Amino acid sequence: MMHIRDLVLYEASSGLKMATGLTTSDVDFSRLQNNFDKMKVGNSTKYFNHQVAAALKVYSIQMNRPEVLTTAFFIENVAEWFKIVTSRNLQTALSRKSPADYDRTVQFLNTFRCFIFRCKVGEKAYWKPWQAAMIMATDSLLRLQRYFLDRGYDFVLLARFTQDCVENIFSQLRAKCKTPRALQVKDNLKLITIGQIMEEVANSSYSYDPKEWLVSFSDKLNTARTTVPESTIPTVHIGNYWNATNNIGTFQASEENSIYYVAGVVLRSLLNRGTICDQCIKSCTDGNRNTGDLALLTSFRDYNGNALIYINLETYVFFSALEKIFAQNIVFLQTIKYDVNTFLYNLMIKVEAKHFASCHNIKDKIVNRFIIFRLRSSSTKPAREKRYDSKSMF
Structure with a gap:
């Protein structure tokens, strides 16, 4: 986190920035955030993307800080993993029509799974829930893609295995109350079902385009x-x-x-x-x-x-x-x-x-x-x- 903060502060006075998606408020890690903000994918992809990784590499060379390359390596690998497991088009889909690309992707997922397993978090090297979650997700997707491709499918879009539909329902259920009771969930679900039929829902949980x-x-x-x-x-x-x-x-x-x-x-x-x-x-x-x-x-x-x-x-x-x-x-x-x-x-x-x-x-x-x-x-x-x-x- 400190490496990302140093990068943003380093180019804070620049008109054109290498890490264009980050501001000084994004690297104020002392600021408290609620649990709902922490769960949003958009708040994570601001930090974990190829652009930030490339900017950290340049910053490491210009400021002669080789330790920053470790952070760049981690961000780059997580960003690549996220791009693969959220593939929604034929360009990023897993397919055996291009054996070289398919083998390269599968090898990366296997390597990434071992990499996350061996990560040591913090000074005391705690095991974190996100490590288990990433390993379980990667292992499940590897087995699923092999299952479908072995049965004659031309390609597999890994993003179709996500829980977006469930998350969208949860978002609507919590629209009026962040922590609803069981009866509130039941009543709200009825209202949502009727609303979907009668009128198009203006707000949903899909990724928002800020541009x-x-x-x-x-x-x-x-x-x-x-x-x-x-x-x-x-x-x-x-x-x-x-x-x-x-x-x-x-x-x-x-x-x-x-x-x-x-x-x-x-x-x-x-x-x-x-x-x-x-x-x-x-x-x-x-x-x-x-x-x-x-x-x-x-x-x-x-x-x-x-x-x-x-x-x-x-x-x-x-x-x-x-x-x-x-x-x-x-x-x-x-x-x-x-x-x-x-x-x-x-x-x-x-x-x-x-x-x-x-x-x-x-x-x-x-x-x-x-x-x-x-x-x-x-x-x-x-x-x-x-x-x-x-x-x-x-």
């Missing part, structure tokens, strides 16, 4: 547009942004890795949308991956070595200039009602990028995509309505 506020974000800003006197718009100097010496080292080391990773994500999204071609990507990428420490986060998050894009130094300098412009103006944009897209675009489009291919106007597409991404990531998210829903992992 609904991102829909039509730019349109909402444009509807609040107003005229701003020219004197109130800050002056931004563009001239020095293209100087590589001035840009490299102006950000914290973790923030440089984040900028490099975001640049690859933006280019990947443009390529997947078909708005740019392979020639455009070739002008932005580094086939030899000679960008050194800048690509640490990207390399750790690249799960198969070919899933992410590695940009060249010129493209990194371009993106760091865009980030510098955004960081200088974010406070100003939050205090007024203004067409922020146009304002930022007019500033960012002036940054030189002579190395970009000219076939698909890639510079314009990158600027527009980067503005949308940074406005989304920097905006305050609305508070979620508190519900007493149980989302245990088993």
